[in-house]
Amino acid sequence: MKKRAFDITPGSCLAGKWNGHTYTIIKKLGSGACGIVFLCRSSQGDTYALKVGEDSSRMMMEVNMLKKFSKVQGAKLGPSFVDVDDWVSPDRKTHPFYVMEYIDGVPLKHFLKGKSKEWVGIIAIQLLSDLENLHNEGYVFGDLKTDNLLIGNSRVRWIDVGGVTATGRAIKEYTEFYDRGYWGRGSRKAEPTYDLFAVTMILLEMSYPKRFEKGNHPEKTLEAKLSASPLLKPYRKIIQQCWMGKIQDAAEMKNKFSSILLKRSGKRSSSRMQKRLTTQESDNVELAALSLMAGVVFGVSIFSFWI
Amino acid sequence: MKPGRLKQILLLTDGCSNHGEDPVVVAALARNQGVTVNVIGVLDDRQNSKPQGLDEVESIAEAGGGVSQIVYQKSLSQTVQMVTRQAMTQTIQGVVNKELQEILGKDQTIEELPPEQRGEVVEVVDELGESCDLEVLVLVDTSASMHHKLPTVKEALFDLSLSLNARSGSNQFSVFAFPDPKKTITKMVNWTPELGELHGIFSKLNSGGYTPTGPALKEALYAFAEKPLSDRMKDGEDPYEETGF
Numbered sequence A: 001m002k003k004r005a006f007d008i009t010p011g012s013c014l015a016g017k018w019n020g021h022t023y024t025i026i027k028k029l030g031s032g033a034c035g036i037v038f039l040c041r042s043s044q045g046d047t048y049a050l051k052v053g054e055d056s057s058r059m060m061m062e063v064n065m066l067k068k069f070s071k072v073q074g075a076k077l078g079p080s081f082v083d084v085d086d087w088v089s090p091d092r093k094t095h096p097f098y099v100m101e102y103i104d105g106v107p108l109k110h111f112l113k114g115k116s117k118e119w120v121g122i123i124a125i126q127l128l129s130d131l132e133n134l135h136n137e138g139y140v141f142g143d144l145k146t147d148n149l150l151i152g153n154s155r156v157r158w159i160d161v162g163g164v165t166a167t168g169r170a171i172k173e174y175t176e177f178y179d180r181g182y183w184g185r186g187s188r189k190a191e192p193t194y195d196l197f198a199v200t201m202i203l204l205e206m207s208y209p210k211r212f213e214k215g216n217h218p219e220k221t222l223e224a225k226l227s228a229s230p231l232l233k234p235y236r237k238i239i240q241q242c243w244m245g246k247i248q249d250a251a252e253m254k255n256k257f258s259s260i261l262l263k264r265s266g267k268r269s270s271s272r273m274q275k276r277l278t279t280q281e282s283d284n285v286e287l288a289a290l291s292l293m294a295g296v297v298f299g300v301s302i303f304s305f306w307i
Numbered sequence B: 001m002k003p004g005r006l007k008q009i010l011l012l013t014d015g016c017s018n019h020g021e022d023p024v025v026v027a028a029l030a031r032n033q034g035v036t037v038n039v040i041g042v043l044d045d046r047q048n049s050k051p052q053g054l055d056e057v058e059s060i061a062e063a064g065g066g067v068s069q070i071v072y073q074k075s076l077s078q079t080v081q082m083v084t085r086q087a088m089t090q091t092i093q094g095v096v097n098k099e100l101q102e103i104l105g106k107d108q109t110i111e112e113l114p115p116e117q118r119g120e121v122v123e124v125v126d127e128l129g130e131s132c133d134l135e136v137l138v139l140v141d142t143s144a145s146m147h148h149k150l151p152t153v154k155e156a157l158f159d160l161s162l163s164l165n166a167r168s169g170s171n172q173f174s175v176f177a178f179p180d181p182k183k184t185i186t187k188m189v190n191w192t193p194e195l196g197e198l199h200g201i202f203s204k205l206n207s208g209g210y211t212p213t214g215p216a217l218k219e220a221l222y223a224f225a226e227k228p229l230s231d232r233m234k235d236g237e238d239p240y241e242e243t244g245f
Protein backbone atom coordinates (compact mmCIF):
# COMPACT_ATOMS: atom_id res chain seq x y z
CA MET A 1 0.00 0.00 0.00
CA LYS A 2 1.22 3.41 -0.91
CA LYS A 3 -0.33 5.90 1.43
CA ARG A 4 -1.90 5.15 4.73
CA ALA A 5 -3.22 8.47 5.86
CA PHE A 6 -5.71 7.06 8.32
CA ASP A 7 -5.08 5.70 11.74
CA ILE A 8 -7.02 2.77 13.13
CA THR A 9 -6.18 1.91 16.72
CA PRO A 10 -7.65 -0.70 19.06
CA GLY A 11 -10.92 0.56 20.50
CA SER A 12 -11.81 2.68 17.49
CA CYS A 13 -15.12 2.13 15.81
CA LEU A 14 -15.72 1.75 12.09
CA ALA A 15 -19.21 2.45 10.82
CA GLY A 16 -20.27 1.40 7.33
CA LYS A 17 -21.57 4.15 5.08
CA TRP A 18 -24.07 1.95 3.21
CA ASN A 19 -25.18 -0.82 5.53
CA GLY A 20 -24.67 1.09 8.76
CA HIS A 21 -23.10 -1.76 10.73
CA THR A 22 -20.42 -0.80 13.22
CA TYR A 23 -17.34 -2.75 14.24
CA THR A 24 -15.05 -2.17 17.19
CA ILE A 25 -11.40 -2.79 16.42
CA ILE A 26 -9.72 -5.18 18.86
CA LYS A 27 -6.24 -5.47 17.34
CA LYS A 28 -4.29 -5.66 14.13
CA LEU A 29 -3.90 -9.19 12.74
CA GLY A 30 -1.60 -8.47 9.87
CA SER A 31 -1.10 -6.47 6.75
CA GLY A 32 -0.73 -7.48 3.17
CA ALA A 33 -0.10 -6.03 -0.23
CA CYS A 34 -3.50 -4.41 -0.47
CA GLY A 35 -4.79 -3.83 2.99
CA ILE A 36 -4.64 -4.22 6.74
CA VAL A 37 -6.57 -6.94 8.54
CA PHE A 38 -7.95 -6.32 12.02
CA LEU A 39 -9.67 -8.45 14.60
CA CYS A 40 -12.98 -6.76 15.40
CA ARG A 41 -16.25 -7.17 17.27
CA SER A 42 -19.64 -6.50 15.76
CA SER A 43 -22.44 -4.75 17.65
CA GLN A 44 -23.93 -8.21 18.24
CA GLY A 45 -20.72 -9.17 20.00
CA ASP A 46 -19.38 -11.56 17.37
CA THR A 47 -15.69 -11.64 16.56
CA TYR A 48 -14.62 -11.23 12.93
CA ALA A 49 -11.67 -10.31 10.76
CA LEU A 50 -12.02 -6.94 9.02
CA LYS A 51 -9.91 -5.84 6.08
CA VAL A 52 -9.48 -2.17 5.18
CA GLY A 53 -7.86 -1.30 1.87
CA GLU A 54 -7.36 1.41 -0.68
CA ASP A 55 -7.90 -0.31 -3.99
CA SER A 56 -11.64 -0.63 -4.10
CA SER A 57 -11.68 -2.81 -7.22
CA ARG A 58 -9.30 -5.34 -5.81
CA MET A 59 -11.20 -5.40 -2.53
CA MET A 60 -14.41 -6.06 -4.47
CA MET A 61 -12.80 -8.93 -6.35
CA GLU A 62 -11.92 -10.51 -3.03
CA VAL A 63 -15.43 -9.94 -1.76
CA ASN A 64 -16.92 -11.51 -4.89
CA MET A 65 -14.82 -14.60 -4.27
CA LEU A 66 -15.61 -14.79 -0.56
CA LYS A 67 -19.32 -14.50 -1.36
CA LYS A 68 -19.13 -17.27 -3.92
CA PHE A 69 -17.48 -19.66 -1.54
CA SER A 70 -19.67 -18.86 1.40
CA LYS A 71 -22.38 -20.50 -0.66
CA VAL A 72 -20.48 -23.70 -1.37
CA GLN A 73 -22.06 -26.50 0.57
CA GLY A 74 -20.25 -28.72 2.98
CA ALA A 75 -16.58 -27.87 2.97
CA LYS A 76 -15.50 -24.40 3.99
CA LEU A 77 -13.41 -22.82 1.29
CA GLY A 78 -11.77 -19.73 2.70
CA PRO A 79 -13.20 -17.50 5.44
CA SER A 80 -16.96 -17.02 5.15
CA PHE A 81 -18.23 -13.63 4.06
CA VAL A 82 -19.98 -11.28 6.52
CA ASP A 83 -20.26 -7.69 5.27
CA VAL A 84 -18.85 -5.20 2.77
CA ASP A 85 -19.00 -1.43 3.09
CA ASP A 86 -17.13 1.86 2.96
CA TRP A 87 -15.75 3.66 5.94
CA VAL A 88 -15.31 7.42 5.89
CA SER A 89 -12.30 8.35 8.00
CA PRO A 90 -12.11 11.56 10.06
CA ASP A 91 -10.24 13.24 7.19
CA ARG A 92 -13.34 12.48 5.08
CA LYS A 93 -11.60 9.98 2.84
CA THR A 94 -13.50 6.86 1.86
CA HIS A 95 -11.92 3.48 2.55
CA PRO A 96 -13.49 0.25 1.34
CA PHE A 97 -13.60 -2.54 3.90
CA TYR A 98 -15.06 -6.00 4.27
CA VAL A 99 -15.76 -8.31 7.16
CA MET A 100 -15.21 -12.06 7.17
CA GLU A 101 -14.94 -15.03 9.48
CA TYR A 102 -11.98 -14.80 11.83
CA ILE A 103 -9.71 -17.77 11.47
CA ASP A 104 -8.05 -18.40 14.79
CA GLY A 105 -4.92 -20.19 13.74
CA VAL A 106 -1.17 -20.20 13.51
CA PRO A 107 0.80 -19.73 10.30
CA LEU A 108 1.83 -23.04 8.75
CA LYS A 109 5.52 -22.21 9.28
CA HIS A 110 5.17 -21.93 13.05
CA PHE A 111 2.78 -24.81 13.29
CA LEU A 112 5.24 -27.32 11.84
CA LYS A 113 7.96 -26.57 14.37
CA GLY A 114 8.34 -29.58 16.63
CA LYS A 115 5.75 -31.64 14.81
CA SER A 116 6.40 -35.17 13.61
CA LYS A 117 7.27 -35.70 9.97
CA GLU A 118 3.91 -37.22 9.17
CA TRP A 119 2.37 -33.77 9.37
CA VAL A 120 3.89 -32.99 6.02
CA GLY A 121 1.67 -35.60 4.41
CA ILE A 122 -1.34 -34.70 6.49
CA ILE A 123 -1.15 -31.04 5.52
CA ALA A 124 -0.82 -32.09 1.87
CA ILE A 125 -3.93 -34.25 2.14
CA GLN A 126 -5.92 -31.47 3.80
CA LEU A 127 -4.87 -28.97 1.17
CA LEU A 128 -5.65 -31.34 -1.65
CA SER A 129 -9.12 -32.14 -0.40
CA ASP A 130 -9.92 -28.41 -0.19
CA LEU A 131 -8.54 -27.96 -3.68
CA GLU A 132 -10.63 -30.86 -4.89
CA ASN A 133 -13.76 -29.04 -3.71
CA LEU A 134 -12.64 -25.72 -5.16
CA HIS A 135 -11.79 -27.28 -8.53
CA ASN A 136 -15.15 -29.01 -8.60
CA GLU A 137 -16.74 -25.57 -8.28
CA GLY A 138 -14.89 -24.47 -11.41
CA TYR A 139 -12.17 -22.39 -9.75
CA VAL A 140 -8.43 -22.51 -9.26
CA PHE A 141 -6.81 -20.99 -6.16
CA GLY A 142 -3.99 -19.34 -8.09
CA ASP A 143 -1.77 -17.68 -5.52
CA LEU A 144 -1.45 -20.70 -3.26
CA LYS A 145 1.48 -20.21 -0.88
CA THR A 146 2.61 -20.85 2.66
CA ASP A 147 1.82 -17.27 3.69
CA ASN A 148 -1.82 -17.80 2.77
CA LEU A 149 -2.26 -20.80 5.06
CA LEU A 150 -3.31 -20.84 8.68
CA ILE A 151 -3.73 -23.92 10.85
CA GLY A 152 -6.63 -23.82 13.29
CA ASN A 153 -7.81 -26.90 15.17
CA SER A 154 -5.17 -28.99 13.37
CA ARG A 155 -6.86 -28.15 10.10
CA VAL A 156 -5.30 -26.09 7.34
CA ARG A 157 -7.38 -23.08 6.25
CA TRP A 158 -6.55 -20.68 3.48
CA ILE A 159 -6.97 -16.93 3.70
CA ASP A 160 -6.63 -14.31 0.98
CA VAL A 161 -8.79 -15.56 -1.86
CA GLY A 162 -7.73 -12.61 -4.04
CA GLY A 163 -6.01 -14.89 -6.56
CA VAL A 164 -8.89 -17.30 -7.09
CA THR A 165 -9.57 -17.54 -10.82
CA ALA A 166 -12.25 -19.24 -12.90
CA THR A 167 -10.91 -22.35 -14.62
CA GLY A 168 -9.57 -21.65 -18.11
CA ARG A 169 -8.74 -18.00 -17.52
CA ALA A 170 -5.31 -16.51 -16.99
CA ILE A 171 -3.78 -16.58 -13.51
CA LYS A 172 -3.74 -12.93 -12.44
CA GLU A 173 -1.72 -13.17 -9.29
CA TYR A 174 1.08 -15.50 -8.37
CA THR A 175 4.26 -15.72 -6.34
CA GLU A 176 7.25 -16.89 -8.34
CA PHE A 177 8.44 -19.66 -6.04
CA TYR A 178 5.07 -21.43 -6.29
CA ASP A 179 4.41 -20.61 -9.94
CA ARG A 180 4.93 -23.41 -12.44
CA GLY A 181 5.56 -20.85 -15.20
CA TYR A 182 8.57 -19.54 -13.28
CA TRP A 183 9.98 -23.08 -13.08
CA GLY A 184 9.34 -23.78 -16.75
CA ARG A 185 6.77 -26.41 -15.85
CA GLY A 186 3.73 -25.16 -17.70
CA SER A 187 1.49 -22.28 -18.56
CA ARG A 188 -0.19 -19.65 -16.41
CA LYS A 189 -3.63 -20.82 -17.35
CA ALA A 190 -5.93 -21.49 -14.41
CA GLU A 191 -6.04 -25.28 -14.44
CA PRO A 192 -6.31 -27.65 -11.47
CA THR A 193 -2.74 -28.79 -12.17
CA TYR A 194 -1.55 -25.21 -11.58
CA ASP A 195 -2.57 -25.52 -7.92
CA LEU A 196 -1.14 -29.03 -7.61
CA PHE A 197 2.27 -27.69 -8.58
CA ALA A 198 1.98 -25.02 -5.89
CA VAL A 199 1.24 -27.74 -3.32
CA THR A 200 4.52 -29.46 -4.15
CA MET A 201 6.36 -26.18 -3.65
CA ILE A 202 4.69 -25.64 -0.28
CA LEU A 203 6.04 -29.08 0.65
CA LEU A 204 9.52 -28.20 -0.62
CA GLU A 205 9.42 -25.03 1.44
CA MET A 206 8.89 -27.16 4.56
CA SER A 207 12.33 -28.61 3.82
CA TYR A 208 13.85 -25.31 2.68
CA PRO A 209 12.20 -22.56 4.75
CA LYS A 210 14.38 -19.93 3.12
CA ARG A 211 13.27 -21.15 -0.32
CA PHE A 212 15.72 -21.05 -3.23
CA GLU A 213 16.06 -19.55 -6.68
CA LYS A 214 15.75 -21.31 -9.97
CA GLY A 215 19.29 -20.76 -11.23
CA ASN A 216 20.23 -21.45 -14.82
CA HIS A 217 18.60 -24.86 -14.96
CA PRO A 218 15.26 -24.59 -13.17
CA GLU A 219 14.26 -28.20 -13.72
CA LYS A 220 17.56 -29.54 -12.42
CA THR A 221 17.42 -27.24 -9.41
CA LEU A 222 14.03 -28.61 -8.47
CA GLU A 223 15.11 -32.23 -8.87
CA ALA A 224 18.27 -31.68 -6.86
CA LYS A 225 16.42 -29.97 -4.01
CA LEU A 226 13.83 -32.71 -3.92
CA SER A 227 16.42 -35.51 -3.88
CA ALA A 228 18.37 -33.81 -1.11
CA SER A 229 15.36 -33.59 1.20
CA PRO A 230 15.02 -36.44 3.74
CA LEU A 231 11.74 -34.94 4.92
CA LEU A 232 10.13 -35.39 1.51
CA LYS A 233 11.65 -38.78 0.75
CA PRO A 234 8.41 -40.71 1.21
CA TYR A 235 6.60 -38.40 -1.21
CA ARG A 236 9.38 -37.98 -3.75
CA LYS A 237 7.69 -40.10 -6.37
CA ILE A 238 4.34 -38.32 -6.06
CA ILE A 239 6.00 -34.93 -6.36
CA GLN A 240 7.95 -36.01 -9.43
CA GLN A 241 4.81 -37.40 -11.04
CA CYS A 242 3.09 -34.09 -10.40
CA TRP A 243 5.95 -32.18 -12.02
CA MET A 244 5.86 -34.42 -15.05
CA GLY A 245 2.16 -33.70 -15.47
CA LYS A 246 1.20 -37.26 -14.69
CA ILE A 247 -1.28 -36.31 -11.99
CA GLN A 248 -4.44 -34.77 -13.37
CA ASP A 249 -6.46 -33.77 -10.35
CA ALA A 250 -6.41 -33.11 -6.64
CA ALA A 251 -8.31 -36.28 -5.73
CA GLU A 252 -5.77 -38.47 -7.46
CA MET A 253 -2.88 -36.75 -5.72
CA LYS A 254 -4.65 -36.87 -2.37
CA ASN A 255 -5.13 -40.63 -2.69
CA LYS A 256 -1.47 -41.09 -3.42
CA PHE A 257 -0.54 -39.21 -0.26
CA SER A 258 -3.10 -41.15 1.78
CA SER A 259 -1.73 -44.49 0.70
CA ILE A 260 1.83 -43.48 1.61
CA LEU A 261 0.74 -42.31 5.05
CA LEU A 262 -1.30 -45.41 5.70
CA LYS A 263 1.47 -47.73 4.65
CA ARG A 264 3.83 -46.02 7.05
CA SER A 265 1.44 -45.96 9.93
CA GLY A 266 1.20 -49.76 9.87
CA LYS A 267 4.85 -50.59 10.35
CA ARG A 268 6.06 -47.52 12.13
CA SER A 269 8.93 -48.22 14.49
CA SER A 270 9.51 -46.30 17.67
CA SER A 271 12.77 -44.91 16.35
CA ARG A 272 10.97 -43.33 13.45
CA MET A 273 8.48 -41.81 15.80
CA GLN A 274 11.31 -40.05 17.55
CA LYS A 275 12.42 -38.15 14.47
CA ARG A 276 11.13 -34.66 14.93
CA LEU A 277 11.43 -31.63 12.76
CA THR A 278 13.16 -30.03 15.71
CA THR A 279 14.26 -31.76 18.83
CA GLN A 280 13.78 -29.24 21.63
CA GLU A 281 10.40 -30.42 22.76
CA SER A 282 9.25 -31.25 26.23
CA ASP A 283 7.99 -34.78 26.83
CA ASN A 284 4.52 -33.50 27.51
CA VAL A 285 4.21 -31.68 24.24
CA GLU A 286 5.62 -34.70 22.49
CA LEU A 287 3.02 -36.94 24.04
CA ALA A 288 0.28 -34.58 23.11
CA ALA A 289 1.58 -34.33 19.57
CA LEU A 290 1.73 -38.11 19.33
CA SER A 291 -1.82 -38.67 20.41
CA LEU A 292 -3.03 -35.88 18.20
CA MET A 293 -1.15 -37.35 15.29
CA ALA A 294 -2.47 -40.83 15.94
CA GLY A 295 -5.94 -39.34 15.86
CA VAL A 296 -5.31 -37.57 12.61
CA VAL A 297 -3.75 -40.59 10.93
CA PHE A 298 -6.71 -42.60 12.09
CA GLY A 299 -9.00 -39.91 10.76
CA VAL A 300 -7.21 -40.05 7.46
CA SER A 301 -7.69 -43.78 7.20
CA ILE A 302 -11.41 -43.47 7.88
CA PHE A 303 -11.47 -40.73 5.32
CA SER A 304 -9.89 -42.88 2.66
CA PHE A 305 -12.37 -45.67 3.28
CA TRP A 306 -15.04 -43.16 2.48
CA ILE A 307 -13.86 -42.52 -1.03
CA MET B 1 -19.78 -4.65 -23.59
CA LYS B 2 -17.56 -5.75 -26.42
CA PRO B 3 -13.92 -6.32 -25.60
CA GLY B 4 -11.71 -3.72 -27.23
CA ARG B 5 -8.08 -3.47 -28.15
CA LEU B 6 -5.65 -1.94 -25.67
CA LYS B 7 -2.38 -0.38 -26.72
CA GLN B 8 0.58 0.02 -24.43
CA ILE B 9 4.18 1.10 -24.62
CA LEU B 10 6.36 -0.51 -21.96
CA LEU B 11 9.53 1.46 -21.37
CA LEU B 12 12.40 -0.27 -19.56
CA THR B 13 15.17 2.08 -18.50
CA ASP B 14 17.68 2.71 -15.73
CA GLY B 15 18.42 6.32 -16.07
CA CYS B 16 17.40 9.78 -16.77
CA SER B 17 16.77 11.10 -20.25
CA ASN B 18 19.31 13.67 -21.33
CA HIS B 19 18.67 14.27 -24.97
CA GLY B 20 15.88 15.65 -27.13
CA GLU B 21 12.34 16.48 -26.21
CA ASP B 22 10.77 15.93 -22.81
CA PRO B 23 9.56 12.30 -22.45
CA VAL B 24 6.74 13.46 -20.16
CA VAL B 25 5.31 15.57 -22.96
CA VAL B 26 5.60 12.72 -25.45
CA ALA B 27 3.91 10.37 -23.00
CA ALA B 28 1.00 12.78 -22.65
CA LEU B 29 0.77 12.87 -26.43
CA ALA B 30 0.73 9.07 -26.58
CA ARG B 31 -2.08 8.98 -24.08
CA ASN B 32 -4.08 11.30 -26.30
CA GLN B 33 -3.50 8.91 -29.17
CA GLY B 34 -4.97 6.08 -27.14
CA VAL B 35 -1.62 4.53 -26.21
CA THR B 36 -0.83 3.97 -22.53
CA VAL B 37 2.78 4.41 -21.42
CA ASN B 38 4.14 2.22 -18.61
CA VAL B 39 7.63 2.67 -17.25
CA ILE B 40 9.85 0.34 -15.26
CA GLY B 41 13.07 1.59 -13.74
CA VAL B 42 15.54 -1.27 -13.43
CA LEU B 43 18.03 -1.13 -10.56
CA ASP B 44 21.14 -3.23 -10.14
CA ASP B 45 20.70 -5.93 -7.52
CA ARG B 46 23.61 -4.43 -5.62
CA GLN B 47 22.43 -0.85 -5.85
CA ASN B 48 21.09 0.17 -2.47
CA SER B 49 19.83 3.64 -3.03
CA LYS B 50 17.52 5.02 -5.61
CA PRO B 51 19.68 6.85 -8.12
CA GLN B 52 18.87 10.42 -8.94
CA GLY B 53 16.77 11.10 -11.96
CA LEU B 54 14.63 8.02 -11.68
CA ASP B 55 11.74 10.20 -10.48
CA GLU B 56 11.24 10.74 -14.16
CA VAL B 57 9.96 7.17 -14.37
CA GLU B 58 6.91 8.12 -12.36
CA SER B 59 6.20 11.34 -14.21
CA ILE B 60 6.36 9.69 -17.63
CA ALA B 61 3.92 6.94 -16.63
CA GLU B 62 1.60 9.43 -14.99
CA ALA B 63 1.47 11.58 -18.09
CA GLY B 64 1.06 8.47 -20.21
CA GLY B 65 -1.91 7.22 -18.19
CA GLY B 66 0.06 4.15 -17.19
CA VAL B 67 1.78 2.50 -14.27
CA SER B 68 5.35 2.87 -13.08
CA GLN B 69 7.56 0.83 -10.82
CA ILE B 70 11.21 0.92 -9.83
CA VAL B 71 12.59 -2.55 -9.17
CA TYR B 72 15.68 -4.58 -8.67
CA GLN B 73 16.69 -6.80 -11.56
CA LYS B 74 15.70 -9.96 -9.77
CA SER B 75 12.04 -8.91 -9.49
CA LEU B 76 11.84 -7.72 -13.05
CA SER B 77 9.81 -10.63 -14.47
CA GLN B 78 7.08 -10.42 -11.92
CA THR B 79 6.97 -6.63 -12.12
CA VAL B 80 6.72 -6.48 -15.90
CA GLN B 81 3.63 -8.66 -15.98
CA MET B 82 2.09 -6.93 -12.97
CA VAL B 83 2.57 -3.44 -14.38
CA THR B 84 1.10 -4.50 -17.73
CA ARG B 85 -1.89 -6.07 -16.01
CA GLN B 86 -2.46 -3.10 -13.73
CA ALA B 87 -2.35 -0.72 -16.64
CA MET B 88 -4.88 -2.83 -18.53
CA THR B 89 -7.26 -2.79 -15.60
CA GLN B 90 -6.73 0.92 -15.14
CA THR B 91 -7.53 1.67 -18.78
CA ILE B 92 -10.61 -0.53 -18.80
CA GLN B 93 -11.78 1.06 -15.57
CA GLY B 94 -11.34 4.47 -17.15
CA VAL B 95 -13.61 3.49 -20.01
CA VAL B 96 -16.16 1.93 -17.68
CA ASN B 97 -16.14 5.07 -15.53
CA LYS B 98 -16.80 7.15 -18.60
CA GLU B 99 -19.78 5.01 -19.51
CA LEU B 100 -21.06 5.20 -15.95
CA GLN B 101 -20.89 8.95 -16.12
CA GLU B 102 -22.91 8.95 -19.28
CA ILE B 103 -25.59 6.87 -17.62
CA LEU B 104 -25.49 8.16 -14.07
CA GLY B 105 -24.15 11.66 -14.41
CA LYS B 106 -20.98 13.56 -13.81
CA ASP B 107 -18.52 12.49 -11.09
CA GLN B 108 -19.97 9.03 -10.86
CA THR B 109 -17.14 6.51 -10.63
CA ILE B 110 -16.88 2.87 -9.70
CA GLU B 111 -15.75 3.86 -6.21
CA GLU B 112 -18.94 5.78 -5.59
CA LEU B 113 -21.34 2.97 -6.38
CA PRO B 114 -22.92 0.98 -3.56
CA PRO B 115 -20.82 -2.14 -2.82
CA GLU B 116 -23.36 -4.47 -4.43
CA GLN B 117 -23.21 -2.77 -7.83
CA ARG B 118 -19.50 -2.12 -7.48
CA GLY B 119 -19.04 -5.86 -7.26
CA GLU B 120 -20.85 -6.35 -10.54
CA VAL B 121 -18.85 -3.66 -12.32
CA VAL B 122 -15.58 -5.14 -11.07
CA GLU B 123 -16.65 -8.47 -12.50
CA VAL B 124 -17.20 -6.82 -15.88
CA VAL B 125 -13.81 -5.10 -15.75
CA ASP B 126 -12.19 -8.43 -14.91
CA GLU B 127 -13.96 -10.13 -17.78
CA LEU B 128 -12.77 -7.44 -20.21
CA GLY B 129 -9.21 -7.79 -18.93
CA GLU B 130 -9.37 -11.48 -19.75
CA SER B 131 -10.88 -11.15 -23.19
CA CYS B 132 -9.68 -7.86 -24.69
CA ASP B 133 -6.99 -7.77 -27.35
CA LEU B 134 -3.69 -6.25 -26.35
CA GLU B 135 -0.77 -4.69 -28.18
CA VAL B 136 2.42 -4.09 -26.24
CA LEU B 137 5.37 -2.28 -27.71
CA VAL B 138 8.39 -2.87 -25.50
CA LEU B 139 10.95 -0.10 -25.64
CA VAL B 140 14.27 -1.04 -24.06
CA ASP B 141 16.95 1.40 -23.05
CA THR B 142 20.17 -0.32 -24.18
CA SER B 143 22.60 2.36 -23.11
CA ALA B 144 25.86 1.13 -21.58
CA SER B 145 24.65 0.88 -17.98
CA MET B 146 21.80 -1.39 -19.10
CA HIS B 147 23.97 -3.92 -20.94
CA HIS B 148 24.48 -6.43 -18.16
CA LYS B 149 20.76 -6.23 -17.34
CA LEU B 150 19.66 -7.26 -20.80
CA PRO B 151 19.62 -11.04 -20.15
CA THR B 152 17.21 -10.37 -17.31
CA VAL B 153 15.15 -8.17 -19.60
CA LYS B 154 14.91 -10.99 -22.14
CA GLU B 155 13.77 -13.38 -19.48
CA ALA B 156 11.17 -10.90 -18.25
CA LEU B 157 9.76 -10.44 -21.74
CA PHE B 158 9.46 -14.18 -22.25
CA ASP B 159 7.68 -14.33 -18.93
CA LEU B 160 5.34 -11.47 -19.90
CA SER B 161 4.30 -13.38 -22.97
CA LEU B 162 3.71 -16.47 -20.84
CA SER B 163 1.39 -14.50 -18.53
CA LEU B 164 -0.56 -12.69 -21.20
CA ASN B 165 -0.94 -15.66 -23.49
CA ALA B 166 -2.82 -17.48 -20.77
CA ARG B 167 -5.66 -14.99 -21.43
CA SER B 168 -8.36 -15.64 -23.96
CA GLY B 169 -7.84 -12.29 -25.70
CA SER B 170 -5.20 -12.03 -28.40
CA ASN B 171 -1.80 -10.41 -27.91
CA GLN B 172 0.69 -8.66 -30.14
CA PHE B 173 4.19 -7.82 -28.96
CA SER B 174 7.04 -5.96 -30.52
CA VAL B 175 10.43 -5.00 -29.13
CA PHE B 176 12.45 -1.89 -29.91
CA ALA B 177 15.78 -0.71 -28.51
CA PHE B 178 17.21 2.76 -28.13
CA PRO B 179 19.42 4.73 -28.65
CA ASP B 180 20.13 4.14 -32.30
CA PRO B 181 22.34 6.77 -33.92
CA LYS B 182 20.37 6.91 -37.16
CA LYS B 183 16.75 6.08 -36.48
CA THR B 184 16.62 6.81 -32.72
CA ILE B 185 15.11 3.37 -32.12
CA THR B 186 15.88 -0.06 -33.63
CA LYS B 187 13.31 -2.74 -34.21
CA MET B 188 14.43 -5.91 -32.44
CA VAL B 189 11.32 -8.05 -32.76
CA ASN B 190 8.51 -7.37 -35.20
CA TRP B 191 4.87 -7.68 -34.11
CA THR B 192 4.31 -11.24 -32.96
CA PRO B 193 1.74 -13.01 -30.80
CA GLU B 194 4.45 -14.66 -28.70
CA LEU B 195 7.80 -13.58 -27.33
CA GLY B 196 9.43 -16.99 -27.35
CA GLU B 197 13.13 -17.51 -26.93
CA LEU B 198 14.56 -14.15 -27.85
CA HIS B 199 17.77 -15.49 -29.36
CA GLY B 200 20.27 -13.00 -30.55
CA ILE B 201 18.33 -9.89 -29.72
CA PHE B 202 20.30 -7.08 -28.15
CA SER B 203 23.47 -8.60 -29.60
CA LYS B 204 24.42 -5.71 -31.85
CA LEU B 205 24.13 -2.61 -29.80
CA ASN B 206 25.12 0.95 -30.29
CA SER B 207 25.65 2.72 -27.08
CA GLY B 208 26.47 6.33 -27.03
CA GLY B 209 26.65 8.30 -23.84
CA TYR B 210 23.21 9.72 -24.27
CA THR B 211 19.67 8.64 -23.43
CA PRO B 212 17.10 10.17 -25.78
CA THR B 213 14.02 8.83 -24.00
CA GLY B 214 11.64 11.45 -25.38
CA PRO B 215 12.53 11.00 -29.07
CA ALA B 216 12.53 7.23 -28.60
CA LEU B 217 9.01 7.31 -27.18
CA LYS B 218 7.88 9.41 -30.10
CA GLU B 219 9.34 6.95 -32.59
CA ALA B 220 7.62 4.13 -30.72
CA LEU B 221 4.35 5.96 -31.16
CA TYR B 222 4.96 6.15 -34.90
CA ALA B 223 5.78 2.45 -34.93
CA PHE B 224 2.33 1.81 -33.51
CA ALA B 225 0.75 3.79 -36.32
CA GLU B 226 2.75 1.83 -38.87
CA LYS B 227 1.22 -1.46 -37.86
CA PRO B 228 0.07 -3.56 -40.83
CA LEU B 229 -3.16 -2.36 -42.37
CA SER B 230 -5.02 -5.62 -41.81
CA ASP B 231 -4.86 -5.02 -38.06
CA ARG B 232 -6.01 -1.47 -38.35
CA MET B 233 -9.04 -2.41 -40.45
CA LYS B 234 -10.29 -4.60 -37.64
CA ASP B 235 -9.78 -1.71 -35.27
CA GLY B 236 -12.21 0.34 -37.31
CA GLU B 237 -15.19 -1.40 -35.77
CA ASP B 238 -13.84 -1.16 -32.32
CA PRO B 239 -16.03 1.01 -30.09
CA TYR B 240 -13.07 1.79 -27.85
CA GLU B 241 -11.19 3.48 -30.63
CA GLU B 242 -13.77 6.23 -30.67
CA THR B 243 -13.70 6.74 -26.94
CA GLY B 244 -10.02 7.47 -27.26
CA PHE B 245 -8.56 4.54 -25.41
Ligand SMILES: Nc1ncnc2c1ncn2[C@@H]1O[C@H](COP(=O)(O)OP(=O)(O)O)[C@@H](O)[C@H]1O
Residues within 6 Å of the ligand: A029, A030, A031, A032, A033, A034, A035, A036, A037, A049, A079, A100, A101, A102, A103, A104, A147, A148, A159, A160, A162
Ligand atom coordinates in the same frame (compact mmCIF):
# COMPACT_ATOMS: atom_id res chain seq x y z
N1 LIG C 1 -9.88 -14.24 8.01
C1 LIG C 1 -8.75 -14.06 8.68
N2 LIG C 1 -8.62 -14.54 9.92
C2 LIG C 1 -7.46 -14.34 10.61
N3 LIG C 1 -6.38 -13.67 10.15
C3 LIG C 1 -6.46 -13.15 8.91
C4 LIG C 1 -7.63 -13.32 8.12
N4 LIG C 1 -7.41 -12.70 6.93
C5 LIG C 1 -6.17 -12.18 6.99
N5 LIG C 1 -5.57 -12.43 8.17
C6 LIG C 1 -4.22 -11.98 8.58
O1 LIG C 1 -3.87 -10.80 7.89
C7 LIG C 1 -2.71 -10.96 7.10
C8 LIG C 1 -2.83 -10.22 5.76
O2 LIG C 1 -3.99 -10.62 5.06
P1 LIG C 1 -4.04 -10.92 3.51
O3 LIG C 1 -5.46 -11.14 3.16
O4 LIG C 1 -3.06 -11.99 3.19
O5 LIG C 1 -3.54 -9.55 2.90
P2 LIG C 1 -3.12 -9.24 1.39
O6 LIG C 1 -4.08 -9.97 0.51
O7 LIG C 1 -3.27 -7.76 1.28
O8 LIG C 1 -1.71 -9.73 1.26
C9 LIG C 1 -2.56 -12.44 6.92
O9 LIG C 1 -1.24 -12.81 6.79
C10 LIG C 1 -3.16 -12.98 8.21
O10 LIG C 1 -2.20 -12.99 9.24
